[in-house]
Amino acid sequence: MTGTTREVAGACPLDCPDCCSWLVTVENGVATGLRGNREHPITRGTLCVKVNRYLEQASHQDRILHPLRRIGAKGEGRFARIGWDEALDEMAAELSRIVDEYGGEALWPYQGTGALGYLQGVQGRAGTRLWNVLGASHHEMTICSIAGLTGLRYALGTSRGMDPEDFALSKLTLLWGTNTLTSGHHLWRFIEAGRKNGGHVVAIDPMRTRTAAAADEHLAPMPGTDGALALGLMHVIVASGREDNDFLSRHCFGWEDFRERVMAFTPERAAxxxxxxxxxxxxxxxxxxxxxxxxxxxSQGIQRHAGAGATLRALACIPAVTGDWHRAGGGLMFSTDTYFGGNREALFRDDLRPETVRKLSMTRLAEGLLEASDPPVMGLVVYGANPVVSTSDQNRVRAGLSRKDLYTVVLEHFPTDTVDYADLVLPATMQHEHTDLMDAYGHLYLAWNERAVEPPGECRSTTDTFRDLARRMGLREPSLYDSDERLAEQLLDSDHPSLRGITLDSLRTSGWARLNYPSPLAPFEHGFPTPSGKFEFVSAAAAADGLDPMPGYTPPLEVVDDEMAARHPFVLIAGASHFAINTIFGNNDELRRRAGPPAVVVHPDDALVHGLATGTRVRVFNSRGEFTADVLVDARVRRGVLSTTKGHWLKLTGGATVNATVDERDADMGGGAVFHDNRVSVEALETSQER
Incomplete structure (x- = not known):
């Protein structure tokens, strides 16, 4: 390397389990190249088709580079440039006014998964110290995995599961409701290693995704019925007398009661x-x-319906029945996040907030903005999120954001659909322009992200913005002004064995480090962190929470509603696009070209009944709303199901997206979202216009 060219280690911040380690090439202070770190055991030198364009995205002509104040009506997206001093003075004055008039709970810090880091992102609840001091409402992160995490905890005592590297040891891999080759493709190398060693790969998904097409076998259940399938599979195992009785007797609690439930769920009933x-x-x-x-x-898609938590709970029972929870290469993987034993309490400082503070659910934004009282939500600060596109009940969300008395601030990179409703817009840095500390929810490695270049224009990091805001508000709590490095040190100051030998200095030197766990790993070799110390088929905690003490099948609400099915014959699912991560990259011209316009995939038999053909422009609708899309007739989706992709921007694709049709209600556990528990009708656009 010359004196003016260097490589800076960092990590991808986006909402993906892989948390890729990357290297940014910097020439004369400009980021000119980005590549996956070849030394990292997971990344192995490769990034995804999306992140390969990250630097291109960072220099996009639409990048927001200066603070903006709204000059048009909410929703119009008309702004005028202002300076940072003016912006911070206004924001400080407005938030202080709201706290004085309505109390701190009238503020809603609405953070999303646009960045996952512990300093700038949602893993560290960036800004939480400020919101705690102000007594703001607590933002409940319910949009992604909360229902499944809750269900797993009733059975396992934790949401942790397999080390993904151990899929290389598996003789049978079930890819259940997950499209690995699109959403976390680095796991595929370990799956392929297991297959080369005689393993068999089965995909279970209503859609023959890229992953299902590459598997050895594919099962296509109706959306939301996976818990019933799990019970039917366990029936076959137990009826043939091949359950692991030693494991069940020594390491499980409540097996005999649960066995009766399994035996009642025959393959015919499951079918x-x-x-x-x-x-x-x-x-x-x-x-x-x-x-x-x-x-x-x-992964997350399987638990976005009314029976979400029950589904994950049932799936976790399969490796208990077979004894695979005690075998390296056996078990279940949903998220690896809890393997990291960082001192989250020291980072969050929840001791700074009032003893009682109300909770507002991320996936009930419309309800919070339109119905919350005592106090009403009067101040909304959105960061790492684009809820106009990403959240349920889109039309009511837009109505809530249009309230004239709601003061909304958005920290963003680009003029998203949510930005259009802001009173004030603050330009945010991207990953290679700030520091951060990352862990993954798809492997056991930490990463340090060093700032590689100076931010463009007047962009500021989330941590800098909130430090500056605290000063403008005259807040005296010393921890509000801790530097990024100090925040990272506090997080790593833990006696948890997973962090033994890992310091901020060592992370900055190497760029990444594996948490201290053996490899291969049998995660519950020494017992389960449940009240009984065993896998719990019968959970007193679940019963205390008003739930079924035993795992079972909780039906998806709309999917199984015969009356609704008569009115709206299709179940609509919206998976991740191969060319976007949620709404990120939704404005990238090349990735949009490759993804194509919004489309719904229809099975040929359904297309015949409804008079649809590939290329037909249709209106997809129910009582909540509608959107338009092109039809693609293809047998890769099962009958009775429509499949589309999430993340399209309103302003780039038309007046609404798939979430205009999705109900704003909770799953069975944790308040999770129900994006895939959604019935719709389809009508050719020409027909609807004629009427």
């Missing part, structure tokens, strides 16, 4: 619920029964 043929259920159940170890990879 009637899921739409998967009973013979296919028997065949897969038999394969699981005789294959050790068996591993399950599942």
């Amino acid at each position: 009637s619920v899921t739409g998967v043929p009973a013979e296919q259920i028997r065949d897969l159940g038999d394969r699981i029964a005789r294959t050790r170890p068996t591993a399950i990879r599942t």
